[in-house]
Amino acid sequence: MNLRRDVFQAIADPTRRAILLLVASQAMTAGAIASNFDTARPTVSKHLQILTECELLEQEQNGREIYYHLNPKRMKEIADFIEPFRKMWDERFTKLETIMKQYKPKQTE
Amino acid sequence: MEQKTKINAEDGKQELMITREFDLPLELLFRAYVEPEIVEQWMGTKVLKLDNKKHGGWQFETTDAKGNKYGFNGVIHEFISNQKITRTFEMENMSFGVQLEFLEFEKLTDNSSKLTMHIVYRSAAHRDQMLKMGMTQGINMAHNRLQSIVYK
Numbered sequence: 431m432n433l434r435r436d437v438f439q440a441i442a443d444p445t446r447r448a449i450l451l452l453v454a455s456q457a458m459t460a461g462a463i464a465s466n467f468d469t470a471r472p473t474v475s476k477h478l479q480i481l482t483e484c485e486l487l488e489q490e491q492n493g494r495e496i497y498y499h500l501n502p503k504r505m506k507e508i509a510d511f512i513e514p515f516r517k518m519w520d521e522r523f524t525k526l527e528t529i530m531k532q533y534k535p536k537q538t539e
Numbered sequence: 540m541e542q543k544t545k546i547n548a549e550d551g552k553q554e555l556m557i558t559r560e561f562d563l564p565l566e567l568l569f570r571a572y573v574e575p576e577i578v579e580q581w582m583g584t585k586v587l588k589l590d591n592k593k594h595g596g597w598q599f600e601t602t603d604a605k606g607n608k609y610g611f612n613g614v615i616h617e618f619i620s621n622q623k624i625t626r627t628f629e630m631e632n633m634s635f636g637v638q639l640e641f642l643e644f645e646k647l648t649d650n651s652s653k654l655t656m657h658i659v660y661r662s663a664a665h666r667d668q669m670l671k672m673g674m675t676q677g678i679n680m681a682h683n684r685l686q687s688i689v690y691k
Contacts, residue, residue, distance in 0.1 A: 439551070441550050443551075447550075511670060511671070512546055512548055512670055515546065515669075515670050516542070516544055516545075516546045516557075519544050519546070519557055519559070520542070520543060520544035520559075522581055522582060522583075523543070523544055523559045523561070523581075523654075524543070525580070525581040526561070526568075526571045526577075526581040527561050527562060527563060529571065529577060529580050529581055530561075530563050530567045530568065530570070530571050530577070531562070531563065533567060533570070533577075
Protein backbone atom coordinates (compact mmCIF):
# COMPACT_ATOMS: atom_id res chain seq x y z
CA MET A 431 0.00 0.00 0.00
CA ASN A 432 1.13 3.46 -0.83
CA LEU A 433 1.70 5.42 2.35
CA ARG A 434 2.08 8.74 0.68
CA ARG A 435 -1.42 10.11 0.44
CA ASP A 436 -2.47 11.58 -2.85
CA VAL A 437 -4.85 14.47 -2.33
CA PHE A 438 -6.84 13.51 -5.42
CA GLN A 439 -7.24 9.99 -4.19
CA ALA A 440 -8.44 11.47 -0.94
CA ILE A 441 -11.23 13.46 -2.55
CA ALA A 442 -12.19 10.62 -4.90
CA ASP A 443 -14.23 9.08 -2.09
CA PRO A 444 -17.82 10.35 -1.70
CA THR A 445 -17.84 10.02 2.11
CA ARG A 446 -14.66 12.05 2.37
CA ARG A 447 -16.12 14.71 0.12
CA ALA A 448 -19.21 14.80 2.34
CA ILE A 449 -16.96 15.24 5.39
CA LEU A 450 -15.20 18.17 3.72
CA LEU A 451 -18.55 19.80 2.96
CA LEU A 452 -19.68 19.28 6.52
CA VAL A 453 -16.56 20.76 8.06
CA ALA A 454 -16.53 23.64 5.59
CA SER A 455 -19.18 25.49 7.60
CA GLN A 456 -17.66 24.96 11.06
CA ALA A 457 -14.93 23.11 12.91
CA MET A 458 -16.23 19.83 14.34
CA THR A 459 -15.08 16.99 16.57
CA ALA A 460 -14.71 13.49 15.19
CA GLY A 461 -17.79 12.44 17.15
CA ALA A 462 -19.93 15.24 15.73
CA ILE A 463 -18.76 14.40 12.22
CA ALA A 464 -19.44 10.68 12.70
CA SER A 465 -22.99 11.36 13.96
CA ASN A 466 -23.80 12.62 10.45
CA PHE A 467 -23.03 9.27 8.85
CA ASP A 468 -24.45 5.79 9.12
CA THR A 469 -20.94 4.44 8.67
CA ALA A 470 -19.19 2.84 11.64
CA ARG A 471 -17.21 5.25 13.77
CA PRO A 472 -13.79 3.64 13.02
CA THR A 473 -14.50 4.05 9.29
CA VAL A 474 -15.11 7.76 9.78
CA SER A 475 -11.93 7.98 11.86
CA LYS A 476 -10.03 6.39 9.01
CA HIS A 477 -11.45 8.95 6.58
CA LEU A 478 -10.48 11.78 8.93
CA GLN A 479 -7.00 10.37 9.19
CA ILE A 480 -6.62 10.29 5.41
CA LEU A 481 -7.95 13.83 5.00
CA THR A 482 -5.62 15.06 7.72
CA GLU A 483 -2.61 13.28 6.24
CA CYS A 484 -3.07 15.01 2.93
CA GLU A 485 -3.61 18.31 4.74
CA LEU A 486 -7.16 18.90 3.62
CA LEU A 487 -8.20 18.91 7.25
CA GLU A 488 -6.35 20.39 10.16
CA GLN A 489 -6.65 19.36 13.78
CA GLU A 490 -7.00 21.85 16.58
CA GLN A 491 -6.90 21.02 20.25
CA ASN A 492 -9.57 22.81 22.22
CA GLY A 493 -9.53 21.72 25.85
CA ARG A 494 -10.00 17.95 25.83
CA GLU A 495 -11.52 17.91 22.37
CA ILE A 496 -9.86 17.78 18.98
CA TYR A 497 -11.64 19.83 16.37
CA TYR A 498 -11.25 19.32 12.65
CA HIS A 499 -11.39 22.23 10.29
CA LEU A 500 -10.86 22.75 6.61
CA ASN A 501 -7.52 23.88 5.24
CA PRO A 502 -8.64 26.48 2.68
CA LYS A 503 -5.17 26.82 1.18
CA ARG A 504 -5.05 23.16 0.27
CA MET A 505 -8.61 23.24 -1.07
CA LYS A 506 -7.69 26.14 -3.31
CA GLU A 507 -4.74 24.18 -4.69
CA ILE A 508 -7.14 21.51 -5.90
CA ALA A 509 -9.54 23.98 -7.45
CA ASP A 510 -6.62 25.58 -9.28
CA PHE A 511 -5.33 22.23 -10.46
CA ILE A 512 -7.53 22.00 -13.55
CA GLU A 513 -7.58 25.72 -14.24
CA PRO A 514 -4.25 25.99 -16.12
CA PHE A 515 -5.28 23.05 -18.32
CA ARG A 516 -8.60 24.75 -19.03
CA LYS A 517 -6.88 28.02 -19.76
CA MET A 518 -4.48 26.35 -22.20
CA TRP A 519 -7.41 24.96 -24.19
CA ASP A 520 -9.36 28.18 -23.88
CA GLU A 521 -6.48 30.14 -25.38
CA ARG A 522 -6.13 27.64 -28.22
CA PHE A 523 -9.83 27.71 -29.01
CA THR A 524 -9.99 31.50 -28.89
CA LYS A 525 -7.13 31.59 -31.37
CA LEU A 526 -8.95 29.07 -33.56
CA GLU A 527 -12.03 31.27 -33.48
CA THR A 528 -10.09 34.41 -34.40
CA ILE A 529 -8.32 32.67 -37.27
CA MET A 530 -11.49 31.14 -38.67
CA LYS A 531 -13.42 34.40 -38.50
CA GLN A 532 -10.92 35.81 -40.98
CA TYR A 533 -10.83 32.64 -43.01
CA LYS A 534 -11.10 32.96 -46.75
CA PRO A 535 -11.70 29.71 -48.58
CA LYS A 536 -9.02 28.78 -51.07
CA GLN A 537 -11.62 28.05 -53.66
CA THR A 538 -15.35 28.62 -53.71
CA GLU A 539 -17.30 25.52 -52.95
CA MET B 540 -17.98 35.87 -16.18
CA GLU B 541 -19.04 32.80 -18.03
CA GLN B 542 -16.21 30.62 -19.18
CA LYS B 543 -16.31 29.67 -22.82
CA THR B 544 -14.23 26.56 -22.41
CA LYS B 545 -15.47 24.15 -19.78
CA ILE B 546 -13.70 21.15 -18.38
CA ASN B 547 -15.45 18.41 -16.54
CA ALA B 548 -13.05 16.08 -14.76
CA GLU B 549 -14.79 14.02 -12.13
CA ASP B 550 -12.67 12.85 -9.24
CA GLY B 551 -11.19 9.42 -9.58
CA LYS B 552 -12.27 8.92 -13.18
CA GLN B 553 -9.93 8.19 -16.04
CA GLU B 554 -11.64 10.55 -18.44
CA LEU B 555 -12.44 14.19 -18.89
CA MET B 556 -14.69 16.30 -21.06
CA ILE B 557 -13.80 19.58 -22.69
CA THR B 558 -16.61 21.62 -24.22
CA ARG B 559 -16.50 24.89 -26.07
CA GLU B 560 -18.99 26.94 -28.03
CA PHE B 561 -17.72 28.89 -31.01
CA ASP B 562 -19.09 31.92 -32.83
CA LEU B 563 -18.38 30.06 -36.03
CA PRO B 564 -20.48 28.05 -38.45
CA LEU B 565 -19.97 24.33 -37.98
CA GLU B 566 -18.14 24.00 -41.33
CA LEU B 567 -15.54 26.59 -40.34
CA LEU B 568 -14.95 25.02 -36.95
CA PHE B 569 -14.43 21.63 -38.53
CA ARG B 570 -12.12 23.10 -41.16
CA ALA B 571 -9.82 24.34 -38.40
CA TYR B 572 -9.16 20.67 -37.61
CA VAL B 573 -8.64 19.62 -41.20
CA GLU B 574 -6.31 22.09 -42.88
CA PRO B 575 -2.72 21.61 -41.69
CA GLU B 576 -1.78 25.31 -42.08
CA ILE B 577 -4.66 26.29 -39.82
CA VAL B 578 -3.97 23.60 -37.25
CA GLU B 579 -0.38 24.86 -37.10
CA GLN B 580 -1.57 28.36 -36.26
CA TRP B 581 -3.99 27.69 -33.45
CA MET B 582 -2.25 24.67 -31.92
CA GLY B 583 1.12 26.44 -32.11
CA THR B 584 2.77 23.36 -33.54
CA LYS B 585 4.29 22.12 -36.76
CA VAL B 586 2.15 19.60 -38.63
CA LEU B 587 4.33 16.87 -40.12
CA LYS B 588 1.44 14.69 -41.14
CA LEU B 589 -2.33 15.00 -41.02
CA ASP B 590 -4.08 12.26 -42.87
CA ASN B 591 -7.71 12.91 -42.03
CA LYS B 592 -9.48 9.67 -42.82
CA LYS B 593 -10.31 6.33 -41.28
CA HIS B 594 -7.05 4.41 -40.82
CA GLY B 595 -5.18 7.69 -41.24
CA GLY B 596 -2.69 9.20 -38.84
CA TRP B 597 -1.21 12.46 -37.65
CA GLN B 598 2.12 13.73 -36.43
CA PHE B 599 2.94 17.11 -34.88
CA GLU B 600 6.18 18.59 -33.70
CA THR B 601 6.48 21.52 -31.30
CA THR B 602 9.64 23.47 -30.60
CA ASP B 603 9.90 25.37 -27.35
CA ALA B 604 11.70 28.66 -26.71
CA LYS B 605 14.95 26.84 -25.97
CA GLY B 606 14.82 24.90 -29.24
CA ASN B 607 13.82 21.56 -27.69
CA LYS B 608 11.58 19.53 -29.93
CA TYR B 609 8.54 17.57 -28.75
CA GLY B 610 6.79 15.04 -30.93
CA PHE B 611 3.14 14.05 -30.78
CA ASN B 612 1.35 11.49 -32.87
CA GLY B 613 -1.67 9.30 -33.17
CA VAL B 614 -3.95 7.40 -35.49
CA ILE B 615 -7.34 8.41 -36.78
CA HIS B 616 -9.93 5.82 -36.06
CA GLU B 617 -12.99 7.53 -37.42
CA PHE B 618 -13.45 10.63 -39.51
CA ILE B 619 -16.87 12.01 -40.48
CA SER B 620 -16.84 15.53 -41.94
CA ASN B 621 -18.59 18.14 -39.78
CA GLN B 622 -19.53 15.49 -37.23
CA LYS B 623 -16.77 13.63 -35.53
CA ILE B 624 -13.17 12.61 -35.29
CA THR B 625 -12.04 9.70 -33.16
CA ARG B 626 -8.30 9.53 -32.72
CA THR B 627 -5.49 8.59 -30.40
CA PHE B 628 -2.95 11.00 -28.96
CA GLU B 629 0.49 10.19 -27.67
CA MET B 630 3.48 12.24 -26.63
CA GLU B 631 6.68 10.77 -27.93
CA ASN B 632 9.47 9.81 -25.50
CA MET B 633 7.20 10.33 -22.51
CA SER B 634 5.80 7.88 -20.03
CA PHE B 635 2.24 9.20 -20.19
CA GLY B 636 1.01 6.58 -22.60
CA VAL B 637 -1.65 6.88 -25.22
CA GLN B 638 -5.05 8.52 -24.80
CA LEU B 639 -8.23 8.13 -26.79
CA GLU B 640 -10.05 11.23 -28.00
CA PHE B 641 -13.62 11.53 -29.22
CA LEU B 642 -14.24 14.88 -30.90
CA GLU B 643 -17.83 15.77 -31.68
CA PHE B 644 -18.84 18.80 -33.70
CA GLU B 645 -22.37 20.15 -33.47
CA LYS B 646 -24.23 22.92 -35.19
CA LEU B 647 -25.98 25.29 -32.78
CA THR B 648 -27.17 28.01 -35.15
CA ASP B 649 -26.04 29.07 -38.63
CA ASN B 650 -23.24 31.03 -37.00
CA SER B 651 -22.40 29.07 -33.92
CA SER B 652 -21.21 25.59 -33.16
CA LYS B 653 -20.05 23.41 -30.32
CA LEU B 654 -17.13 21.10 -29.84
CA THR B 655 -17.14 18.30 -27.29
CA MET B 656 -13.85 16.60 -26.66
CA HIS B 657 -14.05 13.43 -24.61
CA ILE B 658 -10.62 12.16 -23.59
CA VAL B 659 -10.09 8.73 -22.07
CA TYR B 660 -6.80 7.96 -20.31
CA ARG B 661 -5.32 4.64 -19.33
CA SER B 662 -6.07 5.25 -15.66
CA ALA B 663 -7.26 7.97 -13.29
CA ALA B 664 -3.64 8.46 -12.25
CA HIS B 665 -2.59 8.99 -15.88
CA ARG B 666 -5.30 11.60 -16.27
CA ASP B 667 -4.22 13.51 -13.19
CA GLN B 668 -0.62 13.33 -14.33
CA MET B 669 -1.62 14.91 -17.65
CA LEU B 670 -3.56 17.63 -15.87
CA LYS B 671 -0.57 18.38 -13.68
CA MET B 672 1.56 18.58 -16.80
CA GLY B 673 -0.88 21.13 -18.17
CA MET B 674 -0.31 23.11 -15.02
CA THR B 675 3.47 23.04 -15.45
CA GLN B 676 3.14 23.86 -19.12
CA GLY B 677 0.88 26.78 -18.36
CA ILE B 678 3.47 28.19 -16.01
CA ASN B 679 6.23 27.62 -18.58
CA MET B 680 4.24 29.28 -21.33
CA ALA B 681 3.58 32.32 -19.19
CA HIS B 682 7.25 32.40 -18.32
CA ASN B 683 8.34 32.15 -21.97
CA ARG B 684 5.95 34.89 -22.96
CA LEU B 685 7.33 37.08 -20.23
CA GLN B 686 10.85 36.36 -21.40
CA SER B 687 10.08 37.19 -25.00
CA ILE B 688 8.60 40.51 -23.89
CA VAL B 689 11.53 41.28 -21.63
CA TYR B 690 14.17 40.52 -24.24
CA LYS B 691 12.54 42.39 -27.08
